[in-house]
Amino acid sequence: MSNRGRDTRTARSRWSLFGPIVAVGTALAVIPLWLDHSGVLMGVAVLGLAFACYAIGFNVIFGSTGQLFLCVGALAGIGGYGGAILADTVGLPVVVSILLATLVSCVTGGLLSLIAVYRSLGVIFTGIITLIFTLTFDALLLGLGSLTGGENGFLIKAGADTFLRKRIPPYYVMLALVVAFLLLHGLLRRSHVGWAWRALRDDELAAELAGIDVARYRVYGALVGAAMLGLAGATYAFTEGRVSPTTFGFAQVDVVVLVMLAFGGIGTLLGPVLGAATFTIVDEILIEFGQLRLVIYGALVLLLFLFLRRGVIPTARDFVAKRRLSQASAAPD
Amino acid sequence: MIANILDGIIFGIQLGLWAAGLTLIYGLGGVLNLAHGQIAVISAMVLAFAMDAGLPALPASGLALLVGGLVGLFLDLTILRPVYRLQGxxxxxxxxxxTLGFAFIVDGFLNWRYPGRALSLFIGGGAIDILGVPMRRGSLLAxxxxxxxxxALFSFFRFTTLGRAVRSVxxxxxxxxxxxxxxxxxxxLxxxxxGVLAALVAVTRSMVVSVDVQAGFGITVLALIVTVVGGLGSVSGALLAGIILGIVNVIAADVIGTFMSLVVLLLAAAVTILIRPAGLLGVEE
Known part of the structure:
Protein backbone atom coordinates (compact mmCIF):
# COMPACT_ATOMS: atom_id res chain seq x y z
CA MET A 1 0.00 0.00 0.00
CA SER A 2 2.79 2.38 0.94
CA ASN A 3 3.99 2.92 -2.62
CA ARG A 4 0.58 4.11 -3.78
CA GLY A 5 -0.12 7.83 -3.97
CA ARG A 6 -2.41 9.57 -1.57
CA ASP A 7 -4.78 10.55 -4.38
CA THR A 8 -5.43 7.02 -5.48
CA ARG A 9 -6.02 6.03 -1.91
CA THR A 10 -8.69 8.66 -1.24
CA ALA A 11 -10.23 7.86 -4.61
CA ARG A 12 -10.30 4.20 -3.67
CA SER A 13 -11.81 4.90 -0.27
CA ARG A 14 -14.39 7.21 -1.77
CA TRP A 15 -15.31 4.51 -4.25
CA SER A 16 -15.57 1.93 -1.50
CA LEU A 17 -18.16 4.15 0.21
CA PHE A 18 -20.16 5.39 -2.78
CA GLY A 19 -19.81 2.25 -4.89
CA PRO A 20 -22.00 -0.09 -2.85
CA ILE A 21 -24.59 2.63 -2.23
CA VAL A 22 -24.78 3.48 -5.94
CA ALA A 23 -25.05 -0.24 -6.74
CA VAL A 24 -27.86 -0.77 -4.24
CA GLY A 25 -29.65 2.37 -5.46
CA THR A 26 -29.41 1.30 -9.10
CA ALA A 27 -30.57 -2.24 -8.36
CA LEU A 28 -33.59 -0.92 -6.48
CA ALA A 29 -34.31 1.73 -9.13
CA VAL A 30 -35.07 -0.83 -11.85
CA ILE A 31 -37.56 -2.81 -9.76
CA PRO A 32 -40.62 -0.81 -10.93
CA LEU A 33 -39.90 -2.04 -14.48
CA TRP A 34 -41.25 -5.44 -13.38
CA LEU A 35 -43.92 -4.32 -10.93
CA ASP A 36 -45.47 -1.25 -12.57
CA HIS A 37 -48.48 -3.20 -13.86
CA SER A 38 -49.71 -3.83 -10.33
CA GLY A 39 -50.73 -1.12 -7.90
CA VAL A 40 -50.72 -3.65 -5.06
CA LEU A 41 -47.17 -4.82 -5.69
CA MET A 42 -45.97 -1.22 -6.07
CA GLY A 43 -47.57 -0.50 -2.70
CA VAL A 44 -45.67 -3.45 -1.21
CA ALA A 45 -42.43 -2.15 -2.75
CA VAL A 46 -42.98 1.36 -1.35
CA LEU A 47 -43.67 -0.11 2.09
CA GLY A 48 -40.50 -2.17 1.73
CA LEU A 49 -38.50 1.00 1.08
CA ALA A 50 -40.15 2.69 4.05
CA PHE A 51 -38.99 -0.25 6.16
CA ALA A 52 -35.49 0.09 4.72
CA CYS A 53 -35.55 3.73 5.91
CA TYR A 54 -36.78 2.71 9.36
CA ALA A 55 -34.11 0.02 9.56
CA ILE A 56 -31.37 2.48 8.61
CA GLY A 57 -32.60 4.96 11.25
CA PHE A 58 -32.73 2.21 13.86
CA ASN A 59 -29.30 1.05 12.76
CA VAL A 60 -27.85 4.52 13.39
CA ILE A 61 -29.33 4.53 16.90
CA PHE A 62 -28.86 0.88 17.92
CA GLY A 63 -26.16 -0.37 15.58
CA SER A 64 -23.85 2.62 15.78
CA THR A 65 -24.41 3.90 19.31
CA GLY A 66 -25.82 0.85 21.11
CA GLN A 67 -29.06 2.42 22.31
CA LEU A 68 -31.92 -0.07 22.08
CA PHE A 69 -34.75 2.22 20.98
CA LEU A 70 -37.95 0.16 21.00
CA CYS A 71 -39.88 3.16 19.70
CA VAL A 72 -39.05 3.02 15.97
CA GLY A 73 -42.75 2.88 15.11
CA ALA A 74 -43.61 5.65 17.56
CA LEU A 75 -40.92 8.01 16.24
CA ALA A 76 -41.98 7.29 12.65
CA GLY A 77 -45.57 7.73 13.84
CA ILE A 78 -44.77 11.17 15.24
CA GLY A 79 -43.60 11.99 11.71
CA GLY A 80 -46.61 10.38 10.05
CA TYR A 81 -49.33 11.64 12.36
CA GLY A 82 -47.57 14.96 12.92
CA GLY A 83 -47.30 15.57 9.20
CA ALA A 84 -50.91 14.55 8.61
CA ILE A 85 -52.28 16.75 11.40
CA LEU A 86 -50.13 19.76 10.46
CA ALA A 87 -51.11 19.54 6.80
CA ASP A 88 -54.80 18.65 7.13
CA THR A 89 -55.97 20.05 10.46
CA VAL A 90 -53.64 23.06 10.73
CA GLY A 91 -53.46 23.63 6.98
CA LEU A 92 -49.70 24.03 6.46
CA PRO A 93 -48.14 23.11 3.09
CA VAL A 94 -47.19 19.45 2.76
CA VAL A 95 -43.42 19.99 2.64
CA VAL A 96 -43.46 22.30 5.67
CA SER A 97 -45.59 19.76 7.57
CA ILE A 98 -43.19 16.93 6.77
CA LEU A 99 -40.18 18.98 7.86
CA LEU A 100 -41.82 20.19 11.09
CA ALA A 101 -42.96 16.67 11.97
CA THR A 102 -39.45 15.41 11.28
CA LEU A 103 -38.09 18.05 13.63
CA VAL A 104 -40.51 16.97 16.39
CA SER A 105 -39.50 13.35 15.93
CA CYS A 106 -35.81 14.32 15.97
CA VAL A 107 -36.17 16.31 19.19
CA THR A 108 -38.19 13.52 20.84
CA GLY A 109 -35.52 10.97 19.98
CA GLY A 110 -32.84 13.32 21.31
CA LEU A 111 -34.75 13.79 24.58
CA LEU A 112 -35.21 10.04 25.06
CA SER A 113 -31.50 9.60 24.48
CA LEU A 114 -30.63 12.43 26.90
CA ILE A 115 -32.74 10.74 29.60
CA ALA A 116 -31.11 7.38 28.95
CA VAL A 117 -27.61 8.85 28.90
CA TYR A 118 -27.95 10.99 32.01
CA ARG A 119 -29.63 8.26 34.03
CA SER A 120 -26.93 5.94 32.61
CA LEU A 121 -29.54 3.34 31.68
CA GLY A 122 -28.09 0.18 30.14
CA VAL A 123 -29.30 -1.43 26.93
CA ILE A 124 -32.21 -3.19 28.60
CA PHE A 125 -33.48 -0.21 30.59
CA THR A 126 -33.24 2.04 27.55
CA GLY A 127 -35.31 -0.61 25.78
CA ILE A 128 -37.93 -0.63 28.52
CA ILE A 129 -38.19 3.17 28.81
CA THR A 130 -38.59 3.50 25.04
CA LEU A 131 -41.07 0.60 25.04
CA ILE A 132 -43.09 2.52 27.62
CA PHE A 133 -42.86 5.55 25.32
CA THR A 134 -44.24 3.42 22.47
CA LEU A 135 -47.15 2.21 24.60
CA THR A 136 -47.86 5.77 25.69
CA PHE A 137 -47.86 6.92 22.08
CA ASP A 138 -50.30 4.12 21.15
CA ALA A 139 -52.57 4.96 24.06
CA LEU A 140 -52.51 8.64 23.07
CA LEU A 141 -53.43 7.79 19.47
CA LEU A 142 -56.54 6.02 20.75
CA GLY A 143 -57.23 8.43 23.61
CA LEU A 144 -57.04 11.60 21.49
CA GLY A 145 -59.44 10.17 18.90
CA SER A 146 -60.80 13.58 17.90
CA LEU A 147 -57.33 14.61 16.72
CA THR A 148 -55.95 11.31 15.41
CA GLY A 149 -59.07 9.50 14.22
CA GLY A 150 -58.61 6.85 16.91
CA GLU A 151 -58.71 3.25 15.79
CA ASN A 152 -60.03 4.06 12.30
CA GLY A 153 -57.02 6.18 11.53
CA PHE A 154 -56.61 9.47 9.75
CA LEU A 155 -57.40 10.03 6.08
CA ILE A 156 -54.96 12.60 4.70
CA LYS A 157 -56.54 14.97 2.20
CA ALA A 158 -53.51 17.23 1.67
CA GLY A 159 -51.33 16.21 -1.25
CA ALA A 160 -54.03 13.90 -2.65
CA ASP A 161 -53.82 15.38 -6.16
CA THR A 162 -50.00 15.47 -6.35
CA PHE A 163 -47.48 12.95 -7.64
CA LEU A 164 -47.22 11.55 -4.11
CA ARG A 165 -50.37 9.48 -4.71
CA LYS A 166 -49.52 8.25 -8.20
CA ARG A 167 -48.43 4.67 -8.69
CA ILE A 168 -44.73 5.01 -9.56
CA PRO A 169 -43.39 8.34 -8.14
CA PRO A 170 -43.74 7.42 -4.43
CA TYR A 171 -41.35 4.56 -5.05
CA TYR A 172 -38.64 6.90 -6.25
CA VAL A 173 -39.31 9.39 -3.48
CA MET A 174 -38.80 6.67 -0.87
CA LEU A 175 -35.80 5.31 -2.80
CA ALA A 176 -34.25 8.78 -2.74
CA LEU A 177 -34.66 8.74 1.04
CA VAL A 178 -33.02 5.32 1.31
CA VAL A 179 -30.02 6.44 -0.75
CA ALA A 180 -29.76 9.77 1.10
CA PHE A 181 -29.91 8.00 4.49
CA LEU A 182 -27.25 5.50 3.42
CA LEU A 183 -24.98 8.30 2.22
CA LEU A 184 -25.49 10.26 5.43
CA HIS A 185 -24.82 7.22 7.59
CA GLY A 186 -21.80 6.25 5.48
CA LEU A 187 -20.29 9.75 5.64
CA LEU A 188 -20.95 10.01 9.37
CA ARG A 189 -19.21 6.68 9.91
CA ARG A 190 -16.12 8.08 8.19
CA SER A 191 -16.12 11.34 10.12
CA HIS A 192 -14.91 11.94 13.67
CA VAL A 193 -18.45 11.10 14.79
CA GLY A 194 -18.07 7.62 13.35
CA TRP A 195 -14.75 7.13 15.12
CA ALA A 196 -16.35 8.12 18.41
CA TRP A 197 -19.31 5.79 17.77
CA ARG A 198 -17.00 2.86 17.07
CA ALA A 199 -14.96 3.59 20.16
CA LEU A 200 -17.98 3.77 22.47
CA ARG A 201 -19.50 0.64 20.92
CA ASP A 202 -16.30 -1.33 21.48
CA ASP A 203 -15.61 -0.21 25.02
CA GLU A 204 -17.53 2.64 26.58
CA LEU A 205 -15.18 3.09 29.53
CA ALA A 206 -12.09 3.11 27.33
CA ALA A 207 -13.74 5.66 25.03
CA GLU A 208 -14.55 7.88 27.99
CA LEU A 209 -10.96 7.61 29.24
CA ALA A 210 -9.65 8.48 25.78
CA GLY A 211 -11.49 11.78 26.11
CA ILE A 212 -14.55 11.00 24.00
CA ASP A 213 -17.73 12.65 25.25
CA VAL A 214 -19.76 9.42 25.13
CA ALA A 215 -23.00 11.11 26.18
CA ARG A 216 -22.79 13.70 23.42
CA TYR A 217 -22.09 11.18 20.65
CA ARG A 218 -24.92 8.93 21.84
CA VAL A 219 -27.34 11.85 21.65
CA TYR A 220 -26.01 12.73 18.16
CA GLY A 221 -26.83 9.21 17.05
CA ALA A 222 -30.35 9.39 18.46
CA LEU A 223 -30.96 12.82 16.86
CA VAL A 224 -29.85 11.64 13.41
CA GLY A 225 -31.68 8.30 13.64
CA ALA A 226 -34.91 9.82 14.97
CA ALA A 227 -34.88 12.48 12.25
CA MET A 228 -34.54 9.69 9.65
CA LEU A 229 -37.44 7.80 11.24
CA GLY A 230 -39.64 10.90 11.39
CA LEU A 231 -38.89 11.94 7.80
CA ALA A 232 -39.52 8.42 6.48
CA GLY A 233 -42.74 8.06 8.50
CA ALA A 234 -44.08 11.43 7.35
CA THR A 235 -43.20 10.84 3.69
CA TYR A 236 -44.69 7.36 3.74
CA ALA A 237 -47.89 8.71 5.34
CA PHE A 238 -48.39 11.20 2.49
CA THR A 239 -47.79 8.58 -0.20
CA GLU A 240 -50.21 6.21 1.51
CA GLY A 241 -52.88 8.87 2.16
CA ARG A 242 -53.87 7.26 5.46
CA VAL A 243 -52.29 6.62 8.84
CA SER A 244 -53.69 4.32 11.50
CA PRO A 245 -52.33 2.95 14.79
CA THR A 246 -51.22 -0.24 13.00
CA THR A 247 -49.24 1.76 10.40
CA PHE A 248 -46.76 2.51 13.17
CA GLY A 249 -47.65 -0.24 15.68
CA PHE A 250 -45.02 -1.95 17.80
CA ALA A 251 -45.72 -5.42 16.40
CA GLN A 252 -46.00 -4.09 12.85
CA VAL A 253 -42.89 -1.88 12.83
CA ASP A 254 -40.49 -2.31 15.76
CA VAL A 255 -40.42 -6.09 15.83
CA VAL A 256 -40.11 -6.33 12.07
CA VAL A 257 -37.34 -3.72 11.90
CA LEU A 258 -35.39 -5.48 14.64
CA VAL A 259 -35.60 -8.77 12.73
CA MET A 260 -34.64 -7.10 9.43
CA LEU A 261 -31.62 -5.42 10.98
CA ALA A 262 -30.51 -8.54 12.84
CA PHE A 263 -30.77 -10.50 9.60
CA GLY A 264 -28.76 -8.03 7.53
CA GLY A 265 -26.21 -7.37 10.25
CA ILE A 266 -26.47 -4.88 13.10
CA GLY A 267 -24.07 -1.98 12.64
CA THR A 268 -23.28 -2.66 8.98
CA LEU A 269 -24.01 0.04 6.41
CA LEU A 270 -26.09 -2.00 3.94
CA GLY A 271 -27.48 -4.59 6.37
CA PRO A 272 -30.74 -2.71 6.93
CA VAL A 273 -31.48 -2.56 3.19
CA LEU A 274 -30.64 -6.22 2.69
CA GLY A 275 -32.86 -7.17 5.64
CA ALA A 276 -35.74 -4.96 4.50
CA ALA A 277 -35.59 -6.32 0.95
CA THR A 278 -35.40 -9.94 2.11
CA PHE A 279 -38.24 -9.72 4.60
CA THR A 280 -40.47 -7.71 2.25
CA ILE A 281 -40.14 -10.54 -0.28
CA VAL A 282 -40.53 -13.27 2.38
CA ASP A 283 -43.60 -11.50 3.73
CA GLU A 284 -45.12 -11.31 0.24
CA ILE A 285 -44.48 -15.01 -0.36
CA LEU A 286 -45.99 -15.94 2.99
CA ILE A 287 -49.09 -13.78 2.59
CA GLU A 288 -51.27 -16.68 1.46
CA PHE A 289 -50.59 -18.50 4.71
CA GLY A 290 -52.69 -16.00 6.69
CA GLN A 291 -52.28 -16.50 10.42
CA LEU A 292 -49.71 -19.24 9.83
CA ARG A 293 -47.45 -16.50 8.50
CA LEU A 294 -46.75 -15.49 12.08
CA VAL A 295 -45.68 -19.07 12.89
CA ILE A 296 -43.24 -19.09 9.98
CA TYR A 297 -42.02 -15.63 10.94
CA GLY A 298 -41.39 -16.83 14.49
CA ALA A 299 -39.57 -19.91 13.25
CA LEU A 300 -37.39 -17.71 11.02
CA VAL A 301 -36.57 -15.47 13.96
CA LEU A 302 -35.58 -18.52 16.02
CA LEU A 303 -33.40 -20.00 13.27
CA LEU A 304 -31.85 -16.62 12.55
CA PHE A 305 -30.78 -15.98 16.11
CA LEU A 306 -29.80 -19.57 16.82
CA PHE A 307 -27.58 -20.01 13.77
CA LEU A 308 -26.86 -16.65 12.13
CA ARG A 309 -26.60 -14.44 15.14
CA ARG A 310 -24.40 -11.74 13.63
CA GLY A 311 -26.40 -11.32 10.44
CA VAL A 312 -25.77 -12.08 6.79
CA ILE A 313 -23.28 -9.35 5.88
CA PRO A 314 -20.76 -9.87 8.73
CA THR A 315 -20.97 -13.66 8.29
CA ALA A 316 -20.39 -13.39 4.54
CA ARG A 317 -17.54 -10.94 5.09
CA ASP A 318 -15.87 -13.38 7.51
CA PHE A 319 -16.33 -16.19 5.03
CA VAL A 320 -14.70 -14.20 2.22
CA ALA A 321 -11.86 -13.05 4.47
CA LYS A 322 -11.20 -16.62 5.60
CA ARG A 323 -11.10 -17.91 2.03
CA ARG A 324 -8.72 -15.16 1.01
CA LEU A 325 -6.52 -15.99 3.95
CA SER A 326 -6.43 -19.70 3.16
CA GLN A 327 -5.73 -18.97 -0.52
CA ALA A 328 -2.95 -16.60 0.44
CA SER A 329 -1.37 -19.15 2.77
CA ALA A 330 -1.76 -21.93 0.19
CA ALA A 331 0.00 -19.96 -2.54
CA PRO A 332 2.33 -17.31 -1.15
CA ASP A 333 2.96 -14.59 -3.76
CA MET B 1 -63.20 6.15 46.28
CA ILE B 2 -63.04 3.06 48.51
CA ALA B 3 -64.57 1.06 45.67
CA ASN B 4 -61.85 2.34 43.34
CA ILE B 5 -59.07 1.48 45.76
CA LEU B 6 -60.47 -2.01 46.32
CA ASP B 7 -60.76 -2.58 42.56
CA GLY B 8 -57.24 -1.24 42.16
CA ILE B 9 -55.89 -3.60 44.80
CA ILE B 10 -57.61 -6.58 43.18
CA PHE B 11 -56.23 -5.67 39.76
CA GLY B 12 -52.86 -4.88 41.35
CA ILE B 13 -52.56 -8.29 43.02
CA GLN B 14 -53.19 -9.80 39.59
CA LEU B 15 -50.51 -7.59 38.04
CA GLY B 16 -48.11 -8.68 40.76
CA LEU B 17 -48.74 -12.32 39.88
CA TRP B 18 -48.20 -11.56 36.17
CA ALA B 19 -44.82 -10.09 37.01
CA ALA B 20 -43.70 -12.65 39.62
CA GLY B 21 -42.73 -15.35 37.13
CA LEU B 22 -40.97 -12.88 34.87
CA THR B 23 -39.03 -11.19 37.64
CA LEU B 24 -37.76 -14.50 39.06
CA ILE B 25 -36.13 -15.73 35.88
CA TYR B 26 -34.71 -12.30 35.12
CA GLY B 27 -33.28 -11.90 38.60
CA LEU B 28 -31.89 -15.42 38.58
CA GLY B 29 -30.49 -15.82 35.11
CA GLY B 30 -30.70 -12.51 33.27
CA VAL B 31 -33.27 -14.07 30.95
CA LEU B 32 -36.11 -11.89 29.71
CA ASN B 33 -38.94 -14.20 28.68
CA LEU B 34 -41.16 -12.41 26.17
CA ALA B 35 -43.25 -15.58 25.78
CA HIS B 36 -44.52 -15.32 29.37
CA GLY B 37 -47.99 -14.23 28.27
CA GLN B 38 -48.07 -16.98 25.64
CA ILE B 39 -47.46 -19.60 28.34
CA ALA B 40 -50.53 -18.20 30.11
CA VAL B 41 -52.55 -18.38 26.88
CA ILE B 42 -51.46 -21.99 26.19
CA SER B 43 -52.55 -22.94 29.70
CA ALA B 44 -55.85 -21.08 29.25
CA MET B 45 -56.55 -23.04 26.07
CA VAL B 46 -55.67 -26.35 27.77
CA LEU B 47 -58.04 -25.48 30.60
CA ALA B 48 -60.83 -24.49 28.19
CA PHE B 49 -60.51 -27.71 26.18
CA ALA B 50 -60.21 -29.89 29.27
CA MET B 51 -63.45 -28.44 30.59
CA ASP B 52 -65.10 -28.86 27.18
CA ALA B 53 -64.12 -32.51 27.38
CA GLY B 54 -66.03 -32.77 30.65
CA LEU B 55 -63.24 -32.46 33.18
CA PRO B 56 -64.34 -30.55 36.33
CA ALA B 57 -62.80 -27.10 36.84
CA LEU B 58 -60.41 -28.08 39.64
CA PRO B 59 -58.55 -30.99 37.99
CA ALA B 60 -58.65 -29.09 34.69
CA SER B 61 -56.92 -26.15 36.38
CA GLY B 62 -54.35 -28.56 37.81
CA LEU B 63 -53.73 -29.84 34.29
CA ALA B 64 -53.31 -26.24 33.06
CA LEU B 65 -50.70 -25.55 35.77
CA LEU B 66 -48.87 -28.73 34.82
CA VAL B 67 -48.82 -27.71 31.16
CA GLY B 68 -47.54 -24.23 32.08
CA GLY B 69 -44.67 -25.81 34.01
CA LEU B 70 -43.89 -28.15 31.12
CA VAL B 71 -43.69 -25.23 28.68
CA GLY B 72 -41.23 -23.55 31.04
CA LEU B 73 -39.19 -26.74 31.16
CA PHE B 74 -39.33 -26.99 27.37
CA LEU B 75 -37.96 -23.44 26.98
CA ASP B 76 -35.14 -24.22 29.40
CA LEU B 77 -34.18 -27.40 27.56
CA THR B 78 -34.36 -25.99 24.03
CA ILE B 79 -34.11 -22.36 22.95
CA LEU B 80 -32.54 -21.08 26.17
CA ARG B 81 -29.53 -23.43 25.87
CA PRO B 82 -27.48 -21.03 23.70
CA VAL B 83 -28.62 -18.11 25.88
CA TYR B 84 -27.00 -19.62 28.97
CA ARG B 85 -23.65 -19.64 27.17
CA LEU B 86 -23.64 -15.84 26.94
CA GLN B 87 -23.12 -13.26 29.67
CA GLY B 88 -24.46 -9.84 30.56
CA THR B 99 -38.48 -16.02 23.30
CA LEU B 100 -40.06 -13.42 21.02
CA GLY B 101 -39.70 -15.87 18.13
CA PHE B 102 -41.27 -18.60 20.25
CA ALA B 103 -44.09 -16.21 21.21
CA PHE B 104 -44.79 -15.56 17.50
CA ILE B 105 -45.00 -19.27 16.80
CA VAL B 106 -47.43 -19.83 19.68
CA ASP B 107 -49.53 -16.78 18.85
CA GLY B 108 -49.66 -17.54 15.14
CA PHE B 109 -50.54 -21.19 15.67
CA LEU B 110 -53.26 -20.58 18.27
CA ASN B 111 -54.84 -17.75 16.28
CA TRP B 112 -54.79 -19.90 13.15
CA ARG B 113 -56.15 -23.05 14.77
CA TYR B 114 -58.54 -21.55 17.34
CA PRO B 115 -59.42 -18.01 16.22
CA GLY B 116 -61.48 -16.06 18.74
CA ARG B 117 -61.32 -18.85 21.31
CA ALA B 118 -61.47 -17.58 24.89
CA LEU B 119 -61.50 -18.97 28.41
CA SER B 120 -63.72 -17.67 31.16
CA LEU B 121 -64.32 -19.42 34.44
CA PHE B 122 -67.72 -18.39 35.70
CA ILE B 123 -67.89 -18.20 39.47
CA GLY B 124 -71.57 -18.20 40.50
CA GLY B 125 -73.25 -16.56 43.45
CA GLY B 126 -74.09 -12.96 44.29
CA ALA B 127 -71.79 -10.11 45.21
CA ILE B 128 -70.17 -9.97 48.64
CA ASP B 129 -70.04 -6.70 50.58
CA ILE B 130 -66.58 -5.54 51.65
CA LEU B 131 -66.35 -2.22 53.50
CA GLY B 132 -69.83 -1.49 52.13
CA VAL B 133 -68.74 -2.11 48.53
CA PRO B 134 -70.31 -5.04 46.68
CA MET B 135 -67.52 -7.14 45.14
CA ARG B 136 -67.88 -9.94 42.60
CA ARG B 137 -67.23 -13.42 43.90
CA GLY B 138 -64.97 -14.23 40.93
CA SER B 139 -62.65 -11.30 41.66
CA LEU B 140 -62.46 -12.15 45.33
CA LEU B 141 -61.71 -15.82 44.71
CA ALA B 142 -59.06 -14.89 42.14
CA ALA B 152 -46.52 -20.01 49.25
CA LEU B 153 -43.78 -18.31 47.19
CA PHE B 154 -42.56 -16.25 50.13
CA SER B 155 -42.46 -19.24 52.47
CA PHE B 156 -40.70 -21.30 49.82
CA PHE B 157 -37.95 -18.70 49.57
CA ARG B 158 -37.73 -18.10 53.32
CA PHE B 159 -38.14 -21.50 54.92
CA THR B 160 -37.04 -24.23 52.51
CA THR B 161 -33.45 -25.16 51.70
CA LEU B 162 -34.22 -25.15 48.00
CA GLY B 163 -35.76 -21.69 48.23
CA ARG B 164 -32.70 -20.39 50.05
CA ALA B 165 -30.55 -21.95 47.35
CA VAL B 166 -32.50 -19.99 44.73
CA ARG B 167 -32.00 -16.77 46.66
CA SER B 168 -28.30 -17.45 47.03
CA VAL B 169 -27.96 -17.84 43.28
CA LEU B 189 -36.52 -25.24 38.50
CA GLY B 195 -44.43 -21.43 33.79
CA VAL B 196 -46.73 -22.61 36.60
CA LEU B 197 -47.17 -18.99 37.74
CA ALA B 198 -48.03 -17.95 34.16
CA ALA B 199 -50.64 -20.72 34.06
CA LEU B 200 -52.01 -19.50 37.38
CA VAL B 201 -52.36 -16.05 35.78
CA ALA B 202 -54.60 -17.63 33.14
CA VAL B 203 -56.71 -19.46 35.73
CA THR B 204 -57.26 -16.49 38.05
CA ARG B 205 -57.60 -13.89 35.27
CA SER B 206 -60.32 -15.93 33.60
CA MET B 207 -62.40 -15.70 36.80
CA VAL B 208 -62.54 -11.91 36.34
CA VAL B 209 -62.58 -11.39 32.56
CA SER B 210 -62.29 -13.81 29.67
CA VAL B 211 -58.74 -14.63 28.52
CA ASP B 212 -58.74 -14.90 24.74
CA VAL B 213 -56.24 -16.40 22.38
CA GLN B 214 -54.69 -13.00 21.61
CA ALA B 215 -54.08 -11.97 25.23
CA GLY B 216 -50.44 -13.08 25.31
CA PHE B 217 -48.50 -9.96 24.40
CA GLY B 218 -50.71 -7.68 26.50
CA ILE B 219 -49.96 -9.80 29.56
CA THR B 220 -46.22 -9.89 28.80
CA VAL B 221 -45.91 -6.13 28.33
CA LEU B 222 -47.76 -5.20 31.53
CA ALA B 223 -45.88 -7.89 33.43
CA LEU B 224 -42.60 -6.45 32.11
CA ILE B 225 -43.45 -2.94 33.28
CA VAL B 226 -44.52 -4.14 36.74
CA THR B 227 -41.34 -6.23 36.92
CA VAL B 228 -39.12 -3.25 36.22
CA VAL B 229 -40.97 -0.92 38.57
CA GLY B 230 -40.87 -3.50 41.35
CA GLY B 231 -37.20 -4.25 40.94
CA LEU B 232 -35.76 -7.04 38.81
CA GLY B 233 -35.63 -10.27 40.75
CA SER B 234 -37.80 -9.15 43.65
CA VAL B 235 -41.08 -11.04 44.11
CA SER B 236 -42.26 -8.76 46.92
CA GLY B 237 -41.33 -5.80 44.71
CA ALA B 238 -43.54 -7.23 41.96
CA LEU B 239 -46.48 -7.49 44.35
CA LEU B 240 -45.94 -3.97 45.72
CA ALA B 241 -45.49 -2.43 42.24
CA GLY B 242 -48.52 -4.34 40.97
CA ILE B 243 -50.75 -3.01 43.75
CA ILE B 244 -49.52 0.59 43.37
CA LEU B 245 -49.90 0.58 39.58
CA GLY B 246 -53.26 -1.20 39.89
CA ILE B 247 -54.62 1.53 42.17
CA VAL B 248 -53.14 4.28 39.95
CA ASN B 249 -54.73 2.67 36.91
CA VAL B 250 -58.23 2.24 38.35
CA ILE B 251 -58.37 5.75 39.83
CA ALA B 252 -57.05 7.32 36.61
CA ALA B 253 -59.58 5.31 34.59
CA ASP B 254 -62.36 6.67 36.79
CA VAL B 255 -61.15 10.28 36.51
CA ILE B 256 -60.03 10.60 32.89
CA GLY B 257 -61.15 7.51 30.98
CA THR B 258 -59.66 4.18 29.99
CA PHE B 259 -57.17 5.11 27.26
CA MET B 260 -55.69 7.98 29.19
CA SER B 261 -55.48 5.91 32.37
CA LEU B 262 -52.99 3.71 30.56
CA VAL B 263 -50.96 6.84 29.81
CA VAL B 264 -50.96 7.74 33.52
CA LEU B 265 -49.93 4.19 34.44
CA LEU B 266 -47.10 4.25 31.90
CA LEU B 267 -45.89 7.66 33.04
CA ALA B 268 -45.95 6.49 36.66
CA ALA B 269 -43.84 3.50 35.62
CA ALA B 270 -41.42 5.66 33.61
CA VAL B 271 -40.96 8.15 36.45
CA THR B 272 -40.31 5.35 38.95
CA ILE B 273 -37.70 3.79 36.68
CA LEU B 274 -36.00 7.15 36.12
CA ILE B 275 -35.89 8.02 39.81
CA ARG B 276 -34.94 4.53 40.93
CA PRO B 277 -33.56 2.43 38.06
CA ALA B 278 -33.18 -0.54 40.40
CA GLY B 279 -36.94 -0.52 41.05
CA LEU B 280 -38.92 -0.10 44.26
CA LEU B 281 -37.48 -3.08 46.12
CA GLY B 282 -34.54 -3.88 43.86
CA VAL B 283 -30.94 -3.73 44.98
CA GLU B 284 -28.78 -0.95 43.50
CA GLU B 285 -25.87 -2.49 41.66
Missing part, protein backbone atom coordinates in the same frame (compact mmCIF):
# COMPACT_ATOMS: atom_id res chain seq x y z
CA UNK B 89 -26.41 -7.74 28.08
CA UNK B 90 -25.80 -10.12 25.18
CA UNK B 91 -27.57 -12.80 27.22
CA UNK B 92 -30.60 -10.61 27.91
CA UNK B 93 -30.83 -9.55 24.27
CA UNK B 94 -30.60 -13.07 22.87
CA UNK B 95 -33.13 -14.40 25.39
CA UNK B 96 -35.48 -11.58 24.48
CA UNK B 97 -35.21 -12.26 20.73
CA UNK B 98 -35.48 -16.05 20.97
CA UNK B 143 -57.43 -12.49 44.61
CA UNK B 144 -57.56 -15.06 47.40
CA UNK B 145 -55.90 -17.70 45.21
CA UNK B 146 -53.25 -15.19 44.12
CA UNK B 147 -52.49 -14.15 47.69
CA UNK B 148 -52.18 -17.79 48.74
CA UNK B 149 -49.79 -18.30 45.83
CA UNK B 150 -47.70 -15.33 46.98
CA UNK B 151 -47.70 -16.64 50.55
CA UNK B 170 -29.84 -14.56 42.70
CA UNK B 171 -27.50 -12.82 45.13
CA UNK B 172 -24.18 -14.31 44.05
CA UNK B 173 -23.99 -17.02 41.41
CA UNK B 174 -20.27 -17.65 41.90
CA UNK B 175 -20.62 -17.91 45.67
CA UNK B 176 -23.54 -20.29 45.32
CA UNK B 177 -21.48 -22.49 43.03
CA UNK B 178 -18.70 -22.56 45.61
CA UNK B 179 -21.01 -23.99 48.29
CA UNK B 180 -22.19 -26.73 45.96
CA UNK B 181 -25.34 -25.31 44.36
CA UNK B 182 -25.74 -25.96 40.64
CA UNK B 183 -27.09 -22.70 39.12
CA UNK B 184 -28.20 -24.51 35.93
CA UNK B 185 -30.52 -26.81 37.89
CA UNK B 186 -31.87 -23.93 39.96
CA UNK B 187 -32.55 -22.07 36.69
CA UNK B 188 -34.48 -25.04 35.33
CA UNK B 190 -37.35 -21.53 38.34
CA UNK B 191 -38.37 -21.73 34.67
CA UNK B 192 -40.81 -24.50 35.58
CA UNK B 193 -42.05 -22.43 38.51
CA UNK B 194 -42.42 -19.37 36.30
Missing amino acids: EARVLLSLLL SAITLVAFA IEDEEGARLVGIDPARIMR ILVLS
